[in-house]
Amino acid sequence: MYKKILLILVGILLVGSACASDSATQDVIGTILEGAEECNEIKFISDLEDPEIYVDFTQRSWFPNDQTFYTAEEYGTRKINFYGDEFYDFAPRGNYVFSGETLSYYIIVGTPKGKEDIKEVFLTKDKKSIGKCIEIEFPWGGGILLPQYSCIVSDEDYMKLYRCKMIVQEDWVGESEIKINVTYEKEPEEETVWGDILNFNPELGVELDGSISFGSVEAGSSATSNSVKVKNIGDKGVILDMYIAADDYFTSGNELAVCGDGNGIKYDQFSYYATKGSVDSGSNDNMYPGLGEETGICAARADEFTKMPSHSGEIQDMCRIINHLPKGSFLNQGDFMSLTLRLDVPSNCEPYAYTNGQFHVVGRVV
16 A cells, blocks of 8 residues: 555656646646546556557657648648657548658557566557567656546556657558557567558549530630539548649641740630539639649639649649639549530630640649
8 A cells, every 4th residue: 555655646746747847748737737636546567467559549640741841831730749850730631641751649658567578569560570660768758557548547657758740652552450559578479459540642633524525626726625623532531732733735737826926825725613512713813823833814704714833744834723712722532513614715816626625624623
């Protein structure tokens, strides 16, 4: 009994010290102490028969790679977790990850034989080891675990805290389960019941369902195309942010045929109108050009058509298709937009079939 009272006093003393030195720690420890009344029974690691593994579900964190960083900055919130690591809260994203993205997990291992009995903590993917976890300092100074850790009290002689950081590899594809394993000097290897199921490097795809035709158009007139579907055909819940641009169009009958002020129809003679459920591109004002790009030209005219930018091969030079809403241009997997194009033919355009060119629709993963 004396031993149990001593451990509780140690925990309270450490909490008092932490509260005096750090306000963020004070909030967390305060919550732990207030929650102690929820414990029907307080256990002590030193009195347990077997080791215990505690996963801190509250601090699991995600960090983007070089490509998805722009999405995270635009639509997410950068934060610092309780263990001092940067992460992003990013609600629109599904449960998928790409190579170079990072997930961090925080694990406390306690053993009645003392912390020297803890040999190694490592991550597994589908039962195979993918990397060791690194021991880190307890942010509250150690010494107490209450109710989110099963109402168990201990001190640093009986437990260790680990950061398990997983960097997604390029050859990981499909759904897999991530777990934590612990090996001991005097105990059998142990695996967490908990697992994190993720979809690794899902396939991305955009499909244009239908072919665009303006029919026969006279010089000095305008024509509207048939409507086609722009569809996200990517894998399992992947969200894409949609962009568009156009080439100049030339004639295969006479590449030097004059149309306007050049030998072909310039990209800016084309414009587009897109609908997606309750929203459309008719209010485009380039307020949300998307992912940090600023084209500055993607605003709808009075007729609600938006002029096409020239396709340079770079997404920052394209128009975000619906750009007056923060998430207006998002397409979930399986969803589509309806797209209609308009062609304004210059008055001095020689009568040829201008068919050598393309419209480019690109989806950028969210």
